[in-house]
Amino acid sequence: MCQHCLGKTIHDVNHHGVWDNSIEPVMTIKPGETVHFECLDSSGGQITKDSDVSVLSTLSMDLLNPVTGPVYVDGAQPGDILKVSIEQFIPSGFGWSAIIPGFGLLQDQFKDPALHLWHYDRHQMGACAYGDFAHVPLKPFAGTIGVAPAQSGQHSVIPPRQVGGNLDIRDLSAGSTLYLPVEVAGALFSVGDTHAAQGDGEVCGTAIESQMDAVLTFDVIKGQSLKSPAFSTPGPVTAHLDRLGYEVFTGVGSDLMTCAQDALSHTIDWLCRTTQMSAEKAYMLCSVCGDLRISEIVDAPNWVVSFYFPKVVLA
Structure with a gap:
């Protein structure tokens, strides 16, 4: 067990499904x-490991996206930074x-449910097989924090907020530092929705959703404030995907959402032609490893959104 894991532990029974500053903290820390x-x-x-696609029709919405906590950080006050x-x-x-159904960037195109189960080596954390089609490099992080x-x-x-929450930023991985604006005494911090891998945009609405533990250290920055979350990374953020470059498809037009949908749709079409995988499988694969980027937003009246698909996944 790592040295960080020898400190205080909050077990997953201490979870909640809403943000609410009246929830009693599970623990107070310094x-x-x-x-x-x-x-x-x-x-x-x-x-679970035994689930099939039928489980998606019986999901209890009240149980989705639970977060573990909250933790009261002694000395944190409104206007501080956690x-x-x-x-x-x-x-x-x-x-x-x-x-x-009803969720994701292309929800109007993909109206039927689909489920893929992933199994990976939790010790080596090498690339995870996606059937016979691809291998996805892993990069764990917490989607909701x-x-x-x-x-x-x-x-x-479900929606992200100015105090954090369901940010789904895959670069909040080990070694990164997150800064959150404190709005209530003690901050009342919680974390969950852990992922083994995700592309920027999480385009189908899910990443590689995976239960795991998070080890975090807390400090309070006094005399400064933030209007929304900020973070720093210890180095390159796409090294696990960059090795063989990318195939990139664009969407061009006057609406950023439509541009994003077009760029993703073009990528899915290419994946289906290239690998013979189904459109549903291509959509989920894009969500766990491909990146949406705004390439141009100043040359009115049209903007450019690009979808970057890493070649290493198909190597």
Whole structure:
């Protein structure tokens, strides 16, 4: 067990499904302390190694995207910054990706459910096989990570917020440092929705959703404030994908959402032609390893969105 895991632990039974500053903290810690969080996957354990696609029609929405916590950080007050040093993720070796009707960038095109189960070496964390079609390099991170908002009442964990939450930023991996604006006393930090891999955009609505533990160290920065989350990384963020370059497809037009949809659709068409995989499989594969990027947003009236698909995945 790593040295960070020998400190305080919050077990996954201590989870909640909304942001609410009235939820009692599970633990109080001092700045500088490290906490080991046991996190659930975004299905809240409803999707298992024995599941098939039928599980998607019976998912309880109330159980989705649970986060472990909250933690009260002593000394954190509204107007401060909570510094979260991401030390380590301890993966489970199992994950899933899905097309969930009514969800995802191309929800109007993909109306039927689909499910893919992933099995990977949780110790070596090498590339994970996607049937006979591809191998996806892994990069664990927490999709949902944040603090309680100042507004009273219950707030959904699904949309991201100015205090963090469901950010789905794949570069919040081990070694990165996240900075969150504090809006309530103690910050009331929680984390969950852990992923084994994801592309920028999480285009089908899911990554490689995978239960794992997160080891985090906390500090409070006084006398400074943030309006929204910020983070720093220890080095390159795409080294696990860059080795063989990318195939890139663009969407060009006056609406960024339509441009993004077009760029993704062109990539899926290419994957289907190149590998003979189904469009559903291509859509999920794009979600776990391909990146949406705004390439141009200044030359009105049209903008350019590009979808980068890493060649190493098909090598």
